[in-house]
Amino acid sequence: MARQSVAFRILALVKPYRRLVALAFLCAAIFAASSGASLGMILPVFDDVFARAGDPVSGRGLIDLMEEKTARPGSDLLEALSRFSPGGVIRAGGDMVAAAKEAMAEAPPGEVLLGVVGVIVFLILLKNLAGMAQEFLLARVEQGVLYDLRKALYSHLLHLDLDFFARSRSGELLSRLTADVDRLKGAITEALVNVAKQVILLAVFLGIALWASWKLTLVTLLVLPPSMMIILIIGRKLRKKSHRSQEKMADFASMLQESTLGIRVVKAFSMEEFEERRFQKVLASHARYETSLQRLKALAGPLTEVLGAAASGVIFWYGGRAVLGGEGMSAGQFFVFLGAALSMMDPVKDLSKAHARIMAGLASGDRVFKLLDEKPAIVEEPDAVALRTFEHSIRFSGVSFGYDREPVLRSIDLELARGEVLALVGPSGAGKSTLADMIPRFIDPVEGRITIDGIDLRRVRLADLRRLMGVVTQETVLFNDTIRNNIAYGDASVPLERVKEAARVANILDFVTDLPEGFDTVIGERGVTLSGGQRQRLAIARAVLKDPPILILDEATSSLDTESERLVQQAIDTLIRGRTSLVIAHRLSTIRHAQRIIFMEEGRIVEQGRHDELMALGGRYRRLYDLQFHDGQTG
Numbered sequence: 001m002a003r004q005s006v007a008f009r010i011l012a013l014v015k016p017y018r019r020l021v022a023l024a025f026l027c028a029a030i031f032a033a034s035s036g037a038s039l040g041m042i043l044p045v046f047d048d049v050f051a052r053a054g055d056p057v058s059g060r061g062l063i064d065l066m067e068e069k070t071a072r073p074g075s076d077l078l079e080a081l082s083r084f085s086p087g088g089v090i091r092a093g094g095d096m097v098a099a100a101k102e103a104m105a106e107a108p109p110g111e112v113l114l115g116v117v118g119v120i121v122f123l124i125l126l127k128n129l130a131g132m133a134q135e136f137l138l139a140r141v142e143q144g145v146l147y148d149l150r151k152a153l154y155s156h157l158l159h160l161d162l163d164f165f166a167r168s169r170s171g172e173l174l175s176r177l178t179a180d181v182d183r184l185k186g187a188i189t190e191a192l193v194n195v196a197k198q199v200i201l202l203a204v205f206l207g208i209a210l211w212a213s214w215k216l217t218l219v220t221l222l223v224l225p226p227s228m229m230i231i232l233i234i235g236r237k238l239r240k241k242s243h244r245s246q247e248k249m250a251d252f253a254s255m256l257q258e259s260t261l262g263i264r265v266v267k268a269f270s271m272e273e274f275e276e277r278r279f280q281k282v283l284a285s286h287a288r289y290e291t292s293l294q295r296l297k298a299l300a301g302p303l304t305e306v307l308g309a310a311a312s313g314v315i316f317w318y319g320g321r322a323v324l325g326g327e328g329m330s331a332g333q334f335f336v337f338l339g340a341a342l343s344m345m346d347p348v349k350d351l352s353k354a355h356a357r358i359m360a361g362l363a364s365g366d367r368v369f370k371l372l373d374e375k376p377a378i379v380e381e382p383d384a385v386a387l388r389t390f391e392h393s394i395r396f397s398g399v400s401f402g403y404d405r406e407p408v409l410r411s412i413d414l415e416l417a418r419g420e421v422l423a424l425v426g427p428s429g430a431g432k433s434t435l436a437d438m439i440p441r442f443i444d445p446v447e448g449r450i451t452i453d454g455i456d457l458r459r460v461r462l463a464d465l466r467r468l469m470g471v472v473t474q475e476t477v478l479f480n481d482t483i484r485n486n487i488a489y490g491d492a493s494v495p496l497e498r499v500k501e502a503a504r505v506a507n508i509l510d511f512v513t514d515l516p517e518g519f520d521t522v523i524g525e526r527g528v529t530l531s532g533g534q535r536q537r538l539a540i541a542r543a544v545l546k547d548p549p550i551l552i553l554d555e556a557t558s559s560l561d562t563e564s565e566r567l568v569q570q571a572i573d574t575l576i577r578g579r580t581s582l583v584i585a586h587r588l589s590t591i592r593h594a595q596r597i598i599f600m601e602e603g604r605i606v607e608q609g610r611h612d613e614l615m616a617l618g619g620r621y622r623r624l625y626d627l628q629f630h631d632g633q634t635g
Helices: 003-040 042-050 062-082 086-106 109-159 162-166 170-212 214-221 224-261 263-268 272-324 331-372 432-438 462-467 483-487 496-505 509-513 532-546 562-576 611-617 620-628
Strands: 393-403 406-417 421-425 447-452 469-473 550-554 580-584 596-601 604-609
Touching: 003 109, 003 170, 003 331, 042 331, 062 086, 109 170, 109 331, 170 214, 170 224, 170 331, 214 272, 214 331, 224 272, 224 331, 272 331, 393 432, 406 432, 406 447, 406 580, 406 604, 421 432, 432 550, 432 580, 462 469, 469 532, 483 496, 483 532, 496 509, 496 532, 496 562, 532 562, 550 562, 562 580, 596 611, 596 620, 604 611, 604 620, 611 620
Parallel strands: 421 580, 421 596, 469 550, 550 580
Antiparallel strands: 393 406, 393 447, 596 604
16 A cells, blocks of 8 residues: 555544644644744843843833833734734734844843743743643544544454455454554654644744854755655665564464464473474564664664754854854854754654654554455445344255355255254365355355345345344354353343343253352353353353344364263254254264255265155265264164
């Protein structure tokens, strides 16, 4: 994505907070003006106090002289402000400065010194108040933007299709939501806080320097083009290295997640040292990129400062000669210019640092916006129809599906009638889970269509379609929450009695009530504190509470011990009673009483019928059944 495009999209995020940004810019302008004005106070200290020490003075005080000489320019300034005339404001402001200078030249030096000190204290107070206000306002903008961005990212992720998650690493997604968004925050902070403030400061100090001596200012500006060129070169390198560093951080997060989730396998195979070596390799690679990145960041500021110091030396020498030679520059003017020139170094230095952070933020913004630009494959049509009930059947008509031209389903014709229990069996890779995933529209067919009560699934509102279905899979998904909240997932208003009834149907009530915290027991990440059978029955209880007319059970009893399988199977038998059910079975003993059994192979339906019919047929189902029960257990 082009850098300009990323920058414009970042600015679009800030747009809802434009009033706060405008107020912050006003505070930045006050901060800069106060800084410049306090620097300008050097002039009267030198020219109207120190230079006149011992000179005879008039008997009039500073306040009287100020009132007299600034009355007319002050009136002109107010009139220009009322007419919103920038030119008039500049002219009247210049007249005000000249009048004030004239008054100070006639007033006693002691009074001038006291007045200058008072003005400096006031200006410093004003500057710091404006700086505090700007930081506060922009903190609100920054946090608002981060909230909006993270909310949009998370919402977008939840609406992406399963294929996206299949080809994405969870660690990389986590990195984009955390590290990348944090670096993008850095770009927003620098662009809105430092850049705005430093640009205004630079303009104020440059204006003061030009006013004090335009010749010396031109000499000063000779050093800026090479400095900016070097800064831009470093910035480009920073963006590239930042992008690579974030990719390495994603690798780091993915590996950390894999090893923690698979810790049982790691320990079972004594692979701790192997995983350490893998982790160290990724960690070292990230450290190299991050070190290189920080080295470039560290170089940007000092390099700018060194160039500025060299220029300052030349300026001091050139300006000092002008003062000593009496070439139209007073000591006060020279020190005002010198202060302005030296003060310009800090904004330039800060701008170089800001440029480095903005480049890093743009690289992260590129990754964040690429994620936001991912288009979900499963979308709801604008005129999708509502579907409140399921009355007749679900029909597959000539349905085919594949990944990267590799066919998974081939011309499937199938009907699942209301109230029917249909079992899918077959070897791994036959397409059973793919077929089941099409009913709730986790994926769409590439050919053919699927209808529910005669309506194409693609014409039905997704929320209505999925509200009619309950899904229990082999890989039980539970959350780090209480048992009650896992059963009543997403609906805190469900009465506890209904939760208990769902647990009873799922054969888990006795176990839960024996726990010290009962239904308020927190089960840990992915239900780690429960056994496999307990997790499966908890997932079944969730489906029971939802009470859907259509059930999809994807190998829900596989990988369980005999006792757990018995309890889970009892829960399933209760759950499917009176419901339309699609059951994917690994163990054929669990689906002998299905009203119809479909045997799939290589994405095709090769046999179908009741258990006894398929056994009598003596085909693939019979061979698979005999293979599972070769020890003498037959149908």
